[in-house]
Amino acid sequence: MKVMKRxxxxxxAAFLLAGVFAPVQxxxxxxxxxxxxxxxxxxxxxxxxxxxxxxxxxxxxxxxNNSGNLVKxxxxxxxxxxxxxxxxxxxxxxxxxxxxxxxxxxxYTGGWCAWSPKVLIVPxxxxxxxxxxVKAGDMxxxxxxxxxxxxxxxxxxxxxxxxxxxxxxxxxxxNAKSRSVVVSSFDGKKLVKNQxxxxxxxxxxxxxxxxxxxxxxxxxxxxxxxxxxxxxx
Numbered sequence: 001m002k003v004m005k006r007x008x009x010x011x012x013a014a015f016l017l018a019g020v021f022a023p024v025q026x027x028x029x030x031x032x033x034x035x036x037x038x039x040x041x042x043x044x045x046x047x048x049x050x051x052x053x054x055x056x057x058x059x060x061x062x063x064x065n066n067s068g069n070l071v072k073x074x075x076x077x078x079x080x081x082x083x084x085x086x087x088x089x090x091x092x093x094x095x096x097x098x099x100x101x102x103x104x105x106x107x108y109t110g111g112w113c114a115w116s117p118k119v120l121i122v123p124x125x126x127x128x129x130x131x132x133x134v135k136a137g138d139m140x141x142x143x144x145x146x147x148x149x150x151x152x153x154x155x156x157x158x159x160x161x162x163x164x165x166x167x168x169x170x171x172x173x174x175n176a177k178s179r180s181v182v183v184s185s186f187d188g189k190k191l192v193k194n195q196x197x198x199x200x201x202x203x204x205x206x207x208x209x210x211x212x213x214x215x216x217x218x219x220x221x222x223x224x225x226x227x228x229x230x231x232x233x
Contacts, residue, residue: 031056031113033105039085041124045093049103049119050085057108059088064100064118066207071099078105090121098122098207122205122212123150131201136182139191144180145201152206155213156181162198 036051049061056078063072072092079087086105093099100118136142143156151174157166170181184191191197204213 031105031107031110033059033103033113033116036088036103036116036119038119038121039081039087042089042091044124045095046089046091047093047121047124048079048081049088049090049101050081051088051103051105051116053086053105055107056086056105059103059105060112061088061090061101061103062115063090063092064102065094066098066100068100093121093123095123098212120212131199133199139193140182140184141191141197141199142180142182143199143201147179148174148203150174150205151203152211153204154179155202155204157200157202158183158186159198160186160195162196166200 031053033051033053033056036049039048039050041047058078059076061074061076062070065071074091076089076091079089081087088103088105090101090103093101099121101121102115102118104112104115106112131143131145133141133143145154148154153174154172155168156170156172158169159166167187169183169186172179172181183197186197202213204211206212
């Protein structure tokens with residue numbers, strides 16, 4: 001009889017514990033940051049990563065070096081961006097080599113969710129600033145820009161809308177004496193009058209034989225949109 005009572009007590013305790021922990025486990029399981037991505041730089045060696053997952057209390061992140069070794073584990077509070085993204089502030093990134101970051105999160109009452117896939121973070125590169133576009137003859141445009149320390153290449157893109165339809169028109173080596181491109185055609189056709197042409201310059205690094213475009217959004221990824229407008233007048 002005593003054995004039966006003891007079994008009944010253990011079963012009741014197990015049931016109560018399941019009732020306590022089941023909501024927590026369910027809440028953690030329902031949370032996912034698998035789609036977390038680089039958002040923008042917060043400074044040298046620091047960046048923001050964002051996710052569309054909601055109601056996050058805090059993040060935990062891990063930084064791995066280019067060889068895959070874990071170098072740092074830390075926590076970050078959740079910062080809400082203007083466009084309603086939940087944001088993890090990652091600190092301690094290497095400044096001269098690539099790294100991988102993975103993140104997990106939890107809500108105020110839940111446990112940690114599963115780790116996200118590792119996200120490649122390329123060291124911060126400066127903006128290809130002071131991009132100038134001037135006429136260089138009859139229906140030609142000359143694009144030039146200031147140098148960026150650490151850039152292996154500059155990729156020059158062109159569009160007729162400034163929002164889509166970007167096509168790479170030139171690749172200029174980072175150590176080139178002349179950082180400029182003369183354009184006389186776009187998408188297989190000569191430049192025409194009464195047409196806006198937009199240009200952007202992207203910097204990239206070369207590491208271990210591979211090229212990496214510098215992470216960043218439109219405000220820090222490249223210098224911006226630059227256009228040449230030719231008139232019939």
